[in-house]
Structure formats: structure tokens, C-alpha cells
Amino acid sequence: MSDRFDADLKKVLKESTAKSLEGWEFTSSMRQTVLKRIAEEGEEESQPPAQPVPLRRPRQVAAHPALWVAAAAAAFVVAVNMMNIDMGLGGNAAKKENAAPMAATSQSPQENVQESAPPEDTAVSSGGVAEKPTGSKSADPAQSQGAVAMKATLSTESKNEGLADTAAVGPAAPARIHLQMPEVQTAALAVQVKDGAGIAAMAVPVERLAMVRVGMNAAVRTQRTVQFLDAEGAMVREQELPEGAGQMLAWNGQIVTTGGRELVFFSTAGEVQRNLTLPATPDGFAVSPDGRVAALLSTALQVYDGTTLQFEVPGALPLAFAFGPDGSLAAVVRESDGAYLKLFGQNGSSLWRAKLSVGGTGITFAAGGDVILVGGEAFHRSGQPLWRAPLPAQDVFTLGPDGPVVVRDAQQTISLLRPADGTEIWTVQHPGRQTIYTAISDDAELLAIVASVDEVAAVWVLDRAGGLRYSERLTVQPSGVAVEGETLFLLTPEAVETRALPSR
């Protein structure tokens, strides 16, 4: 390179940047937001964890003494559940004595994790034992059974909230789950590396790959192909797509992906069911329950019914969008005075808009479509604000159509919340780590989390109740993860690896 070109490039790049990003600065309000969050972190060391901030007074459940007992007992269930796993701190002898055999991965954790402040009445200790301020209890299966019954009572009591309720999946007091970096690595496990056929020969960047499970089958996206795998992980078919790796998702038993301008619906066997040619390569898409497609193009968000353009969402390009169960379309749009959540009817009619205050970009419908969650704020489908979380949510999704919602906030905390009122069921904390992937099983019973710290990655599988089903330290950061039934799937550059999850 000539020195002149080099010097000019530097000059022009700086000038161009200054011009294109002119006036866009890290403002005082941004600094204050950071300082506020820093202050909150400091407070969390000595105070109970932050709870979602209800915008309206939630319906109060009568504080019947039996409910308090039930709440404590329900938390105890989680504690007992967590005793069966070793996510605790190294050097806790009592915990190791109590821990039931789990995945082979859960031996002798080597890394200490700071304990967050417990809830007022009940906390899960580092050893996985529910503790009251006055002391600790040992596990008692009989008590657990009783707690389950009382938990059901709690669920019944709160069914009158008006919105779909998910209390049955967890205790009244949120559990704090500390994910421990597992010591055991892949090499120490009975790893089943499946054939993978052409997968091993893929010379594509890891970042370009993605994997989606549909039933017992899976699809792996490479830059220019979709590979369809059977239940054993072997490739049964490969379909070429136009250049450009695109988003891939499962919809109604089919696998939908884009390649260039083409959006293609495949069966799990790899047969093309239908396709849609878009005016340009989309930056993202969503599919409604009735099969309509919303495609984010560089000019607009367009909604197609079959191959016919149904409508365009007016205004600025959405930051995020999602279809509701009834076919309505929610979109987050940034306007000059801030970000808004907008809801559109099936025909594209604008129903309402609400200004967002928390930030974040994750969006999903929950509670059977009655609640829209976006960036840590929840709105009723009528547009009425319901509650908001203290931190922006980067990712939100539901565990089943009527199930609780999983929220990952800007601090990498993953929480399971009740969509009706935002109360926590459980929260996963893994300080200092970055969540890379999360995936849920089709039956919405299992949640897989891949996180990394520095160059080390690990995977954990949790069930709905917050119980740790599996954990493993990974030698290679996977590029995809899926979980189904009793199997965990990890996509690596070399192959699709499977892990048999231990029995419940």
C-alpha cells in the first residue's frame, strides 16, 4: 500500500466518521444510567434482589397463613431440587455430602461464585439448601411432596388474575441459581460424536452457522446450504440456497430460512414446501401462526400473505418485531423522541403505540397473546402498561404459548418471570460471563444456556423449576445449541455432538 493511500484513508475515514456520527455522543444521561446501575449493584450486596416495578397495583392474594407456609415449602422444593445438583461453591463440604449424583460434569467445581443477597424469607444458599435467617434445614422428601401440593394451592389462588397465570411452575419466592463453571470437560465424557457427514468438511466460519430442532430432527445452516439431520445427527439431505447466510427458525413443524432474496419453507426431511421471493435480501423475518411472513428489508417491514404483499409497516424501520398468536404484529420503532412499541392488526391497521422507557430490544408475545413483552416492559394487548423490569431485556421469549417468559437482561442475568405481573420464578446468575446462546426444547420444559468467560465456555441445561439437569465445560465454543427430550445438541465446527441428559 502506498503511504499516500494510507494517509488519505486515515484522513477520510476520520472525516467520514465525524460526519456520519456527528452529534451522536455518550450523553450525560447515559452516564447517569450506568452510575445508577453501578449503585444498584452495590446495594444488591446487602439488600434483597430487585423486583420488577409494577406500574399498577397487582392484585393482592390474601395473606392466609397457609400460603406463607406454602411459599416457604415451595421454595424448599426448589432447594431440594437444587441439592441434586452441584452448582455450588467449591469447598462446601455439606453441599457435596447432600448433592445427589448428577451429570458427570458436576464434580468439584473449581470456581467460586459470589452469593447474591437472599430474598427476605427464604434463600437458596451456595450449597443449594434453603435457608431461613435462623438456620438451615436438611432435605426431606416427605416435606417436598407436601410442598408440591401447597404449590398447587398457590397456583389455584392466583388463577383469578385475569391473565394466563404461570405460578404453577415455580415457588412464590424466586430462587437464585448460581451457575458454576463445570470442571469436567468434553474429553472426560462419553461424547457421542455423530457422523455428521458433510458437516465435518464445512469450511465456513463458525459464526455463520445455526441449528434448529424440529421434533426429533434438526437443521444446520451453513453459508449456502441447509443440512437436515435425523434423530441420530446424521445428515439425510442438503439443500443449496442462494448466497448469504440468513436467519433460520422452526415454524409449525417446518424449517424456515433465507438465502439471498429467497425465503424457503422446508419439511424436516429437507423438501421445499413453499418459497417466497422478496424484493431484496431481508435483515430478518418472522412467520405468523397462519403462515404470513414479515420481512425486514432495507426500506420497510413488509408483510406477505402467501406471495402477495399484504401491507408495509409505516415509519422508521423496526428494531424488533414479532407476530402474536392472533396474527397481530408488534414492532419496536425508534422515533425522534424515543422508542415506541406499536401494534398492528392482521390487516396492517395501526392499533396503538406506547412509548418505551426501559430500553432493550427483545420482543415476544406471552400469556396466550394477552401480554407483549419488549425490552423489559410488559403491556397488555390493549396497550395498557403492566409492569417493567429494572433493567432492559436484551432477549425475551416464552416457555410455551401460555408459559412463563425467559428474560436476559443487560447484566447477563437470565430470569423466568410470570408474564402477568413480572414476578420472578427463578433467576440464573453467572457473574462476569457472557451468554452466547440459549435454546428451549420444543415442549418448553428445558432451557439450555451457553456462556463464556474469557476463552472458556460451558453449557448448562435447566428445567422449568430451575433444576440443573446438566452442565459441562466445553473445549470449543459451540456455534449452536439445541435441547430436546433427553438429548443436548451442540454444533461445533467439526460435527454435531450430542449429550445424553441424565434422568430426571
Place this chain on the structure above:
Amino acid sequence: MSHSERAALPADRSAAIEQLMQEYGTKVMHLAYYYLKDRHLAEDVAQEVFIKAYRNWDSFRGESSAYTWLYKITVNLCRDKARSAWWRRLLPSDDPRSANDELELSTADDGPEAAAILQDDRDRLMEHVMHLPEAYREAIVLYYYQDLSTVEIAEVTGQNENTIKTRLFRARAMLKEMLLKGGVAR
């Protein structure tokens, strides 16, 4: 940051972070933008960077400069987000080529032609930069915009210096080709 630089920061961790935000906040946010291609997301990441810096303050021993430390956090955060399946849905599609792709680039010296076009086509330069694959875009932005040396870029990105030099060479060649052909280098 040298030891003396660190010593110049307030002893209180929050106050030190506040000072770093004032000094580097905008640059961190702009760097995040080059990765994420979205201002809204870049603003979120920039705030995360300083929260993470606060949390890891004790691990910052002043062996590197403050900006390389902050940039390293920024780069790691952006990479992790870009790898996230959910973020990929939100982010504009990146160029399908990767840093590992074989490039068929002219090896001829740039001469005055590219430099002249560069001056004439400066409005499109940013567009070209944003179309570079991430590894090349990263090298270009850190070197030319953030003024980091190749040694510092290696530290920030976790690559060795030779890799950075190679990426810079290729990135410049691709930019030159884009400028000459008026489009994406193939």
C-alpha cells in the same frame, strides 16, 4: 493506561468509571456501532462496557492503557452479541464472506489512482467500511479511527500482531478495490 495514568484516576471506583465514561464513552459507543451497525444497540453495549469495567475494576492493573482495556471489553461484548442467535435476528446481515475466505485481490501498488478516487468518493467510504467482513472492519476501525497500533489491536482482539497486519493489508486492498470498482470487492 500506565501506572501513572491509573494513579491519576480517582481512587473511588465509581468516580474512576465516571471519568472514563467522560473520556472514552463516545469512542466506545462508536466502536460498538461499527460492530453492531445499529445505534440503539451500540448505546446499550457502551453502557454495558462501563458496567463491566466497574465489575472488573480490580482486575485492571494498569498494565495496558485504559482505552485498550475498554476497547477489549467492547470488542468481546460485541462479538458475543453478534454470535447470539437472537441478536443475529436483529442485526443487519453481514457480508457473507469471512476473514478466512480466499481473496482475489490486486497486489499492484495503489499508486495515485486509488488515492484520488478515495478523495472523490469519500462519502461512500463509510459504506464500504461497513460492508467489510467483521475481522477486516475491526482492524480498519481500530487502526484508522481509534488510532491503535497493530500491537494494541492484537491485544484488544486477542490475535497476534502478524494476523492484524495481514488483516489490515487485506482490508486496505478490499477497500481500494471497492473504491476502484464502486462496489463490494469480490
